Structure formats: structure tokens, C-alpha cells
Amino acid sequence: MKILKNLTTSIFCLLIIVALLTTLTSSCQHKKQDKEMNEPKFEYEGNICSPLGYPIDVYEGGLESSSGSTSLYLGVTTGRWGSNGGGMSHSEKAVPKRLNVTWLAYAEDTFYTIDCDIDYDKMLRLFKEGYQDRMWFLNDGRYQTDTFNAIVVGFAPGGVVVIWLNGAGMQVEIGRYQGKKIVIPQSEIGGLDNHERLLFDPEYRKETMLNKEIVPIEIQEANKNKPIPYGLWDSYRKRYSWRPIFTQNTFGDSTMTVIFTRLDMFNGEFGSLFDQSLVDNEFIKQAVPKRVNFGWKDKKGQVYSGTLNFDEKEIFDAYKEIYKEDDEALAELVFQINIPNTFITVMLKSKDKEVHINKGTKVEVFKSDRKF
Structure with a gap:
């Protein structure tokens, strides 16, 4: 009788423990679900890119958030490093926390895969803050705050992955990540449909690299018999403290006023300076510029604009020379x-030396119909 009583007591205690554990588990699940439901959501799409001449194709996967997965299965890339060619799945959803994707790098004839956390906090902050857009005004004359609307995932040779947050007037790097080589098992390939199986066809891969709509003829010729420049796209990410300065060859007071400038960097970032940011023109630690466009007006109010596209070797050599002794120089x-x-010259100048950047720089100047 005593044994039966002890057994009954033990079973009762066990049931209480099970009930408590179930309640705690259920409570944690509900809290997690509530947290995910309360996560801020934003309108954006996922997109992919790769350097011109090094196309990739996503085999499977995408950006993962509490709203689900944003697929990056968007076909072969044809744009440039950092470009946002327009993606899919443009809808309101939570900010992604992970990148889980497998892709084919055609030039390397290699599959890579990555499954890692990405900088959720940085993206969330930027989505919330937005950025000032000089193209749009509010009723009180202030510039409108625009929002980012795309997450661009770039795939470079060597399994390098870079993520940017993109808007019409600004693109910001979120982070750099590293994929690893992978071999897709034959058992998996055998279960694919005919279209998906194309990625594993050597002739299709070769035709893709020879397709001038994907890799332009001039790029094919330039890359012919040359090794893949592994590490190049990491070198684009090096930042220096610098700012743009605009002057004119005049005697006495200046006769021109800069209205705006847009800076496009080799690392895929871009942004603009205008109004107060142009007046302040602070030194910013940023990548080497690839293209600069700016507008100005003369003393009569005539508006002009200039665009400068830099030769890659020339401008990188200039930055290396200026910062040779001190990486932290201004x-x-x-x-x-x-x-x-009618023309613009350019040089990079520090406290101690200057380097002219004019030989390979392509310069265009336009006279506008506008005056103000």
C-alpha cells in the first residue's frame, strides 16, 4: 500500500513537471512569435549582381527573415559590381538576419555556398532613418527623407559576398561575407528538371561566358588568357579620409557656386552632397571614387554640369601615393x-604632396538650359 502511495505521488509530481515545462515552452514560443510579429517591416526587394565579366547564377536560397525567405533565384547576372538591376519579391517584410544561398560562378566553373548571419542592426537603423533626397521637397521647403527599397547581394570571384542597402539616391555597404566551395551531389542533380540541370552542363556554362549579352566582347577580349584577379573586389573596400573640393581659375572673388555633387565609389557605394552637407563638406572615410558628377552655376545664374569617369589604375595609384606614408592622412x-x-581638371592633394589625375580621366561638361 505504501509502495502504491509513493508511486502515485511520483507520477503526480512528474505530471506537474511536464505541465510546467509545456507551459514554459509554449510561453517562450508565444513570446518569440509575438516578437517576430512586432518586428518592423519595410518595402524592399532582393537583387543580385557580380563584376562585369564574372557572371553568376543562384542555384538556391536567399535572404532569410522572420517574414520568410526572399529568393535570390533571379537568373544569370549581367550588370556591374554594386548595380541594382531590379529584382523580385518587392513587398513589405521584416529585415533579413541571415544569408543562405548557393550559386554557380561561371568564370571559375565552381559552385559556392554560404549560410551566415548578416548585419541586421545596421540595416534596421538605415531602413528607419532613410536619407535626404535632393530631388524631392516637402511643402515647407525641406528635403524629403527617402527610403531604401532594395537589398543588393554581390558575388565576386573567390566566394566573396558583399551586401548593400540600396535607394534611388544612396547605396550603403552592409558587410562583406565569405562563401565556400561546394560540390552538388549527383543524386541531387538527377532529381532536377531540365532547366535547373542546365547549370551542370559544361556546354551551357561555356556558352554563357561567350554570350556577348552577358559578357560584352570587349570584356571577353580584355580578360582572355588572364588569371582571375582574386582579391580585387576586397581592395575596392579600402577607405581613406578625403573630401571633394571645387575651384575655378579666377582672379579675385569666385564666380561659380557648386549646387550638388554625386559620388559613385569603386566599392559599390554612392551618395550625394547638397545644401548643408555641401557647405559643411566634412572629411569622410570612404572608398576611392569611380565616377563624380556635379552641378554649378556662374555669377549670371547659368547652370552647368560635369561628369568625370576615372581610369581605375590611375586613380588607385594616386591614392596609394598620397597615403603611402600615412593611411590616416586627410x-x-x-x-x-x-x-x-568647358573643361575640368582634377588632382588629389594632401598636406605634403599632390598628384594630378588627368591622363585617363574622361571628362564631359554640359551647359544647361536652366538659369537661377
């Missing part, structure tokens, strides 16, 4: 406009 990228407003 430098100014000086744009000098001639008096007729």
Missing part, C-alpha cells in the same frame, strides 16, 4: 573648372 580631391566652363 586629402582633398580638387576639381578645377576653367573660366569658359
Whole structure:
């Protein structure tokens, strides 16, 4: 009788423990679900890119958030490093926390895979803050705050992955991540449909690299018999403290006023300076510029604009020379406009030395119909 009583007591205690554990588990699950339901959501799409000449194709996977997965299965890339060619799945959803994707790098004839956390906090902050857009005004004359609307995932040779947050007027790097090589088992390939199986066809891969719509003829010729420049896209990410300066060859007071400037960097970032940010023109630790576009007006209010596309080797050599002794030095990228407003020269200048960047720089100047 005593044994039966002890057994009954033990079973009762066990049932209480099970009930408590079930309640705690259920409570944790509900809290997790409530937290996920209360996560901020934003309108955005996922997109992919790769350097021109090094196309990739996503085999499976995408950006993972509490809202689900945003697929990056978007076909072969044809754009440039950092470009946002327009993706899919543009909808309101939570900010992604992980990247889980497998892709084919055609030039390397290799599959890579990655499954890692990404910088959720940085993306969430940028989505919330947005950025000032000089193209749009509010009723009180202030510039409108625009929002980011795409997450661009870039795949470079060697399994390098870079993520940017993209908007019409600004693109910001979120982080750099590393994939690893993978071999897809034959048992998995055998279960694919005909279209998916194309990625494993050597002839299809070869045709893709020879397709001038994917890899332009001039790029094919330039890369012919050359090794893949592994590490190049990491070198684009090096930042220096510099700012743009605009001057004109005049005597006495300046006769020109800069209205805005847009900076496109080799690392895929871009942004603009205008109004107060142009007045402040602070030194910013940023990548080497690939393209600079700016507008100015003369003393009569005539508006002009100039675009400078830099030769990659020339401008990187200039930055290496200026920062050779001190990576933390301050430098100014000086744009000098001639008096007729028809041409622009440029040099990189520090406290101790200067390097002219004019041999390979392509310069275009336009005279606008506008005056103000």
C-alpha cells in the first residue's frame, strides 16, 4: 500500500513537471512569435549582381527573415559590381538576419555556398532613418527623407559576398561575407528538371561566358588568357579620409557656386552632397571614387554640369601615393573648372604632396538650359 502511495505521488509530481515545462515552452514560443510579429517591416526587394565579366547564377536560397525567405533565384547576372538591376519579391517584410544561398560562378566553373548571419542592426537603423533626397521637397521647403527599397547581394570571384542597402539616391555597404566551395551531389542533380540541370552542363556554362549579352566582347577580349584577379573586389573596400573640393581659375572673388555633387565609389557605394552637407563638406572615410558628377552655376545664374569617369589604375595609384606614408592622412580631391566652363581638371592633394589625375580621366561638361 505504501509502495502504491509513493508511486502515485511520483507520477503526480512528474505530471506537474511536464505541465510546467509545456507551459514554459509554449510561453517562450508565444513570446518569440509575438516578437517576430512586432518586428518592423519595410518595402524592399532582393537583387543580385557580380563584376562585369564574372557572371553568376543562384542555384538556391536567399535572404532569410522572420517574414520568410526572399529568393535570390533571379537568373544569370549581367550588370556591374554594386548595380541594382531590379529584382523580385518587392513587398513589405521584416529585415533579413541571415544569408543562405548557393550559386554557380561561371568564370571559375565552381559552385559556392554560404549560410551566415548578416548585419541586421545596421540595416534596421538605415531602413528607419532613410536619407535626404535632393530631388524631392516637402511643402515647407525641406528635403524629403527617402527610403531604401532594395537589398543588393554581390558575388565576386573567390566566394566573396558583399551586401548593400540600396535607394534611388544612396547605396550603403552592409558587410562583406565569405562563401565556400561546394560540390552538388549527383543524386541531387538527377532529381532536377531540365532547366535547373542546365547549370551542370559544361556546354551551357561555356556558352554563357561567350554570350556577348552577358559578357560584352570587349570584356571577353580584355580578360582572355588572364588569371582571375582574386582579391580585387576586397581592395575596392579600402577607405581613406578625403573630401571633394571645387575651384575655378579666377582672379579675385569666385564666380561659380557648386549646387550638388554625386559620388559613385569603386566599392559599390554612392551618395550625394547638397545644401548643408555641401557647405559643411566634412572629411569622410570612404572608398576611392569611380565616377563624380556635379552641378554649378556662374555669377549670371547659368547652370552647368560635369561628369568625370576615372581610369581605375590611375586613380588607385594616386591614392596609394598620397597615403603611402600615412593611411590616416586627410586629402582633398580638387576639381578645377576653367573660366569658359568647358573643361575640368582634377588632382588629389594632401598636406605634403599632390598628384594630378588627368591622363585617363574622361571628362564631359554640359551647359544647361536652366538659369537661377
